Amino acid sequence: DAGVTQSPTHLIKTRGQQVTLRCSPISGHKSVSWYQQVLGQGPQFIFQYYEKEERGRGNFPDRFSARQFPNYSSELNVNALLLGDSALYLCASSLARTGYGSGNTIYFGEGSWLTVV
Amino acid sequence: RKEVEQDPGPFNVPEGATVAFNCTYSNSASQSFFWYRQDCRKEPKLLMSVYSSGNEDGRFTAQLNRASQYISLLIRDSKLSDSATYLCVVKDLDTGNQFYFGTGTSLTVIP
Numbered sequence: 001d002a003g004v005t006q007s008p009t010h011l012i013k014t015r016g017q018q019v020t021l022r023c024s025p026i027s028g029h030k031s032v033s034w035y036q037q038v039l040g041q042g043p044q045f046i047f048q049y050y051e052k053e054e055r056g057r058g059n060f061p062d063r064f065s066a067r068q069f070p071n072y073s074s075e076l077n078v079n080a081l082l083l084g085d086s087a088l089y090l091c092a093s094s095l096a097r098t099g100y101g102s103g104n105t106i107y108f109g110e111g112s113w114l115t116v117v
Numbered sequence: 118r119k120e121v122e123q124d125p126g127p128f129n130v131p132e133g134a135t136v137a138f139n140c141t142y143s144n145s146a147s148q149s150f151f152w153y154r155q156d157c158r159k160e161p162k163l164l165m166s167v168y169s170s171g172n173e174d175g176r177f178t179a180q181l182n183r184a185s186q187y188i189s190l191l192i193r194d195s196k197l198s199d200s201a202t203y204l205c206v207v208k209d210l211d212t213g214n215q216f217y218f219g220t221g222t223s224l225t226v227i228p
Contacts, residue, residue, distance in 0.1 A: 042121070044218070074124050109160060
């Protein structure tokens with residue numbers, strides 16, 4: 001079975017531009033989360049979507065937005081890019097929205113490396 | 118105060134050594150705990166969940182101390198392939214869906 005797939009894997013943007021990152025979850029998983037990982041830090045939570053609705057939002061500015069489609073794939077959009085947005089953007093899928101048990105575990109895609117120049 | 122705190126290391130140990138990583142979390146309501154492993158420029162991968170009773174998976178043992186809000190990972194008989202960054206991860210029921218990651222502890226196993 002395919003794992004979490006993300007695209008593009010690498011991209012370079014200039015300040016002020018907009019970027020869209022895409023994610024397809026593991027088959028059967030209905031929950032998608034987005035994380036930002038800056039070099040030397042752990043991943044930071046941006047959003048979680050479950051059944052096409054936003055279920056959680058981290059401490060990120062409104063320049064960051066996301067959505068989930070009927071097939072459970074997701075897009076993360078970042079507007080007005082800043083140099084500080086340069087990071088690895090990770091998509092994670094899980095079986096369940098929340099709660100205990102194996103559905104609670106999140107599985108990451110390989111990420112999208114974004115460089116803002 | 119950070120939700121999850123880890124000693125960033127680096128830990129440099131010889132092959133065959135036993136090494137332990139520690140992690141503390143700030144929210145006493147935290148309910149789920151994990152260790153993830155991240156290789157250089159790769160995505161984090163689940164190493165193991167951490168249960169209140171402690172759990173073991175081969176050479177890896179995880180412990181949880183709820184009273185002290187402390188999580189540990191013990192690696193016995195270290196292999197070169199264990200070299201990676203180990204991320205302590207906590208999930209709170211009260212924030213619903215957010216996983217909190219530590220900054221990671223870097224391990225290098227030396228031949």
